[in-house]
Amino acid sequence: xxxxxxxxxxxxxxxxxxxxxxxxxxxxxxxxxxxxxxxxxxxxxxxxxxxxxxxxxxxxxxxxxxxxxxxxxxxxxxxxxxxxxxxxxxxxxxxxxxxxxxxxxxxxxxxxxxxxxxxxxxxxxxxxxxxxxxxxxxxxxxxxxxxxxxxxxxxxxxxxxxxxxxxxxxxxxxxxxxxxxxxxxxxxxxxxxxxxxxxxxxxxxxxxxxxxxxxxxxxxxxxxxxxxxxxxxxxxxxxxxxxxxxxxxxxxxxxxxxxxxxxxxxxxxxxxxxxxxxxxxxxxxxxxxxx
Amino acid sequence: xxxxxxxxxxxxxxxxxxxxxxxxxxxxxxxxxxxxxxxxxxxxxxxxxxxxxxxxxxxxxxxxxxxxxxxxxxxxxxxxxxxxxxxxxxxxxxxxxxxxxxxxxxxxxxxxxxxxxxxxxxxxxxxxxxxxxxxxxxxxxxxxxxxxxxxxxxxxxxxxxxxxxxxxxxxxxxxxxxxxxxxxxxxxxxxxxxxxxxxxxxxxxxxxxxxxxxxxxxxxxxxxxxxxxxxxxxxxxxxxxxxxxxxxxxxxxxxxxxxxxxxxxxxxxxxxxxxxxxxxxxxxxxxxxxxxxxxxxxxxxxxxxxxxxxxxxxxxxxxxxxxxxxxxxxxxxxxxxxxxxxxxxxxxxxxxxxxxxx
Numbered sequence: 001x002x003x004x005x006x007x008x009x010x011x012x013x014x015x016x017x018x019x020x021x022x023x024x025x026x027x028x029x030x031x032x033x034x035x036x037x038x039x040x041x042x043x044x045x046x047x048x049x050x051x052x053x054x055x056x057x058x059x060x061x062x063x064x065x066x067x068x069x070x071x072x073x074x075x076x077x078x079x080x081x082x083x084x085x086x087x088x089x090x091x092x093x094x095x096x097x098x099x100x101x102x103x104x105x106x107x108x109x110x111x112x113x114x115x116x117x118x119x120x121x122x123x124x125x126x127x128x129x130x131x132x133x134x135x136x137x138x139x140x141x142x143x144x145x146x147x148x149x150x151x152x153x154x155x156x157x158x159x160x161x162x163x164x165x166x167x168x169x170x171x172x173x174x175x176x177x178x179x180x181x182x183x184x185x186x187x188x189x190x191x192x193x194x195x196x197x198x199x200x201x202x203x204x205x206x207x208x209x210x211x212x213x214x215x216x217x218x219x220x221x222x223x224x225x226x227x228x229x230x231x232x233x234x235x236x237x238x239x240x241x242x243x244x245x246x247x248x249x250x251x252x253x254x255x256x257x258x259x260x261x262x263x264x265x266x267x268x269x270x271x272x273x274x275x276x277x278x279x280x281x282x283x284x285x286x287x288x289x290x291x
Numbered sequence: 292x293x294x295x296x297x298x299x300x301x302x303x304x305x306x307x308x309x310x311x312x313x314x315x316x317x318x319x320x321x322x323x324x325x326x327x328x329x330x331x332x333x334x335x336x337x338x339x340x341x342x343x344x345x346x347x348x349x350x351x352x353x354x355x356x357x358x359x360x361x362x363x364x365x366x367x368x369x370x371x372x373x374x375x376x377x378x379x380x381x382x383x384x385x386x387x388x389x390x391x392x393x394x395x396x397x398x399x400x401x402x403x404x405x406x407x408x409x410x411x412x413x414x415x416x417x418x419x420x421x422x423x424x425x426x427x428x429x430x431x432x433x434x435x436x437x438x439x440x441x442x443x444x445x446x447x448x449x450x451x452x453x454x455x456x457x458x459x460x461x462x463x464x465x466x467x468x469x470x471x472x473x474x475x476x477x478x479x480x481x482x483x484x485x486x487x488x489x490x491x492x493x494x495x496x497x498x499x500x501x502x503x504x505x506x507x508x509x510x511x512x513x514x515x516x517x518x519x520x521x522x523x524x525x526x527x528x529x530x531x532x533x534x535x536x537x538x539x540x541x542x543x544x545x546x547x548x549x550x551x552x553x554x555x556x557x558x559x560x561x562x563x564x565x566x567x568x569x570x571x572x573x574x575x576x577x578x579x580x581x582x583x584x585x586x587x588x589x590x591x592x593x594x595x596x597x598x599x600x601x602x603x604x605x606x607x608x609x610x611x612x613x614x615x616x617x618x619x620x621x622x623x624x625x626x627x628x629x630x631x632x633x634x635x636x637x638x639x640x641x642x643x644x645x646x647x648x649x
Contacts, residue, residue: 034417082604082608086607091413095361096550096603097603097604099546099550100601101604103596103600104597104600104604105600107594107597107599110592111593117592223421223425226422230415234415260433261429261432265425265429268422268426269422269426272407275418276407276410279415
């Protein structure tokens with residue numbers, strides 16, 4: 001029973017990692033760049049929800065939707081203003097750029113007087129509720145994380161499978177030049193991908209906020225989403241979620257069964273093993289270089 | 292414009308190309324040697340930190356700027372060096388032996404990290420080194436019998452052949468000597484076959500391999516040398532701070548180091564020094580400017596992070612070659628004086644190349 005309990009909390013945590021990793025993978029597949037600012041986008045999303053709920057006094061759903069919309073718009077804007085000018089430069093400059101974006105975002109939030117340095121609770125309607133299912137004690141906050149992640153995954157799957165825009169994104173991610181020749185507006189799509197990734201990050205932030213509080217440094221959890229993305233295979237959307245679950249479960253179990261200290265490093269040990277054994281990840285594409 | 296008329300094969304391999312080099316670097320050296328008598332103790336301490344970070348920066352520059360392998364966990368090597376030095380010195384080993392051991396241990400750890408680097412590249416390597424950095428930080432915090440965990444460790448002043456280097460000036464001279472030695476070693480390495488192999492690997496692994504360069508050996512070597520320099524830097528860092536704790540060697544330190552080489556200018560030895568100067572002087576500039584800014588901005592705790600981030604974004608967007616690149620442009624402008632054209636250094640745009648489907 002205890003094992004099951006640990007498993008469920010691991011899955012809930014893993015869903016958060018998976019959602020952030022989903023943002024990385026979306027951006028990586030869509031635009032061939034790696035965003036280190038994903039954790040900070042998540043933090044910004046949580047603060048957006050907080051602002052809408054407490055300062056503007058929106059009802060819960062209106063606050064969630066407005067936070068998502070604001071973050072998506074922010075993502076599009078970010079791509080247009082800072083990321084697009086350096087497309088085509090070595091991948092590493094974009095990594096440094098997104099690290100810079102993360103620093104600026106974190107710094108700006110911390111600079112907000114009276115808000116940035118405090119920790120806040122997000123007043124969600126399901127705060128501190130508990131379900132009893134048999135002998136299991138289920139935390140509603142964790143159930144909300146799992147449910148919302150599953151819904152979001154179905155939604156994204158449908159978008160990529162059935163909508164024109166989703167298929168265009170897939171095409172652009174396979175070969176930007178060819179997609180461009182086919183009349184797909186690759187540049188606008190890149191903007192959309194950033195918007196989508198920022199939106200997903202905002203969802204992760206809003207889901208995580210009731211569990212851990214809202215504060216300026218919550219973005220550091222994004223660093224654990226990298227292992228999730230690698231374990232799943234960096235270029236695979238379902239892989240990101242599965243990788244997140246693997247990391248979350250391993251972390252939760254090792255926190256209980258292994259000596260202290262393993263909980264914080266479990267994710268990194270798993271990813272190092274993965275890189276040694278199977279560098280392409282669980283769902284990664286096989287690549288071979290032609291000369 | 293200066294044209295060098297070569298009359299001797301030796302001129303091809305001279306470190307100083309012409310009289311200007313000899314004069315200016317000589318002047319710099321004289322200034323550095325006179326520094327303890329010119330500057331107040333506080334500024335001398337900052338200068339010592341610049342030298343220490345330059346040593347670490349040289350190592351990271353060799354790895355990232357010249358071999359093209361990016362490490363987002365370089366603070367781990369710094370930490371290994373610092374802790375090794377602290378443990379060995381506290382055990383009673385003489386300082387030079389401890390320093391060499393600290394560098395060697397860091398190099399050994401670097402080889403271990405370099406091994407996965409042979410299989411993975413690009414962003415995967417970044418994540419592998421990032422993960423490694425976290426693991427080392429955790430080990431330093433948990434291995435309490437050796438590192439005393441989160442309570443930290445005290446390190447005494449180094450003892451060099453019976454001379455106790457406990458004043459700011461004497462320790463400064465030690466750092467200066469090691470920095471000069473490291474710089475000369477790196478400069479000489481870079482024009483040797485090994486250094487050229489590193490650059491070839493950076494520019495194209497496949498063509499390097501076709502030219503008969505053993506990728507595995509050179510990549511591991513680059514990791515080892517880079518880690519050794521970081522370890523030596525870490526050892527000096529431990530002596531300078533005289534107190535070390537695991538959180539000094541975390542991800543933020545790693546990113547600071549990376550920021551240093553990127554802002555200094557990837558692919559130039561000058562860049563490591565310019566970056567170190569930037570990294571040390573920036574907090575001072577921010578602290579000085581706090582008096583001029585309105586209190587809401589000046590006293591805010593996030594100011595430094597925001598300034599760092601903005602500067603980093605600005606450099607990536609407008610000056611990818613960093614401070615050294617900017618200096619090159621200024622120098623070219625001066626040399627060509629009325630004839631400098633805009634666009635002489637224009638970056639080539641290319642379509643985004645996929646790393647996945649090759």
